[in-house]
């Protein structure tokens with residue numbers, strides 16, 4: 001156990017790609033926590049997908065021993081936090097477990113939308129904040145400008161900002177010294193009953209659920225029985241340890257310390273992030289202010305391309321859900337797609353990560369239906385229904401009105417792209433709330449319907465600004481609007497997986513665009529295929545795909561039989577990726593591509 005005065009707990013907050021993980025790796029390396037030869041690139045990003053995409057998803061933690069210039073030995077606990085907007089909730093909970101933050105800003109770029117969102121969370125958690133200007137080895141680095149921007153935009157003192165290159169190691173020693181000198185030591189009472197915060201939990205195939213804890217008061221020991229206060233469950237603690245970053249067992253953890261416990265817990269769902277852990281008898285009666293669990297906000301259907309793989313998909317989804325309490329699922333049957341699952345995610349990145357993992361790790365090809373948000377449907381009899389799937393929209397004659405979720409979006413963008421960004425937000429039914437300038441960049445705040453953002457807003461934003469805009473959002477609440485369900489009929493049969501909720505004023509335009517897209521995406525058949533968009537029974541747009549006799553071998557004049565067979569085999573393989581709707585084959589990409597908007 002380390003005495004409180006020699007502990008410093010901190011996190012690193014940054015915009016994506018500003019160098020958070022590289023800096024963390026350097027701090028670990030500089031202090032000799034890991035031998036150089038064991039140092040994998042980006043130590044803290046443990047999953048393959050994270051490494052490939054360069055994004056940190058799961059909050060990780062590491063304990064570092066550091067002997068400071070004053071000769072004293074310190075224990076530094078770093079909690080790594082994810083930088084992407086979908087995981088803002090994980091950032092907020094890990095912030096509560098530490099007393100300070102390093103604010104990393106890329107000195108060639110400056111403050112971005114996620115810098116702001118994350119640093120405000122740190123400020124909310126009463127952190128002491130040490131600004132770090134990273135990437136000073138690059139010629140484009142401009143520390144004075146960025147320091148000034150930090151003061152102007154965020155309002156924290158940046159005169160002592162540390163200039164660092166996480167790449168070359170310059171400034172790393174100064175950063176370690178600043179952690180010890182500037183960040184406060186934690187507080188806590190060793191003699192009080194155990195009070196620990198459940199910061200995070202995840203599933204490990206060998207050890208079961210691993211629970212990351214921050215001890216507030218008292219001692220956590222191997223062998224003791226603890227109570228999870230939110231649901232009163234009792235657990236026998238079978239291991240206590242710390243991350244260095246590999247797991248190392250210890251006998252006990254005391255106030256101010258961060259580490260983990262295992263207690264033969266089988267599912268991540270049995271642990272609630274933000275819960276208070278105490279002694280089973282004579283424990284504390286005051287729980288820590290609880291955190292709200294992360295709520296899925298984006299829903300979509302996942303169906304196997306090959307319906308024979310349904311059981312494999314169930315297996316994959318159940319396994320992933322064991323380890324990710326913010327991912328929800330239930331079985332769904334679609335007239336068009338057969339058996340699958342309706343899944344809930346924290347946001348689009350979360351959706352993509354799960355979908356990729358199912359395809360890659362479990363080798364199941366998927367059809368993903370249009371992402372949807374949760375609508376509130378108010379019935380005429382006063383009942384309110386949460387609508388997760390447009391296909392379940394009740395009979396309109398019984399519906400009084402609908403409400404949709406709204407967000408407050410903050411976008412930072414260089415001046416020259418401002419016009420395009422405003423147009424994009426306007427096209428997505430946005431209401432401008434604020435427009436200010438920070439140097440050459442504009443900061444725009446918009447009130448937008450979440451529905452208009454979940455699908456491809458971020459991609460569009462990146463493309464209209466050539467990647468120079470940054471974006472962050474928060475949910476603000478529900479508001480009534482004129483929303484309708486638009487169905488798509490292919491060859492006179494409704495394809496439920498293509499139905500979407502749209503604003504009444506835009507339904508026609510959207511319907512026309514979807515029919516045109518589908519006309520390009522669906523291959524010609526031997527017969528004519530009408531493609532229609534409809535609201536209720538009323539057709540609002542229509543296209544017709546003309547008939548064609550498709551003979552791919554026609555080009556191979558007689559002769560080469562192997563070539564003919566190869567072509568036919570190819571065609572067969574291609575067909576496997578299609579789904580039959582009545583008599584029509586619709587390719588897998590159509591479900592997503594048809595919904596992409598051009599503005």
Ligand SMILES: Nc1nc2c(ncn2[C@@H]2O[C@H](COP(=O)(O)OP(=O)(O)OP(=O)(O)O)[C@@H](O)[C@H]2O)c(=O)[nH]1
Nearest residue numbers: 017018019020021022054055056083135165166167
């Ligand atoms: N030249 C230079 N490149 C750096 C420095 N620090 C980080 N980088 C590079 O910047 C990129 C992003 O760094 P990361 O550490 O992955 O950024 P991050 O903030 O952790 O990103 P996320 O984990 O995705 O949020 C990587 O290609 C790093 O190699 C630096 O000091 N100098």
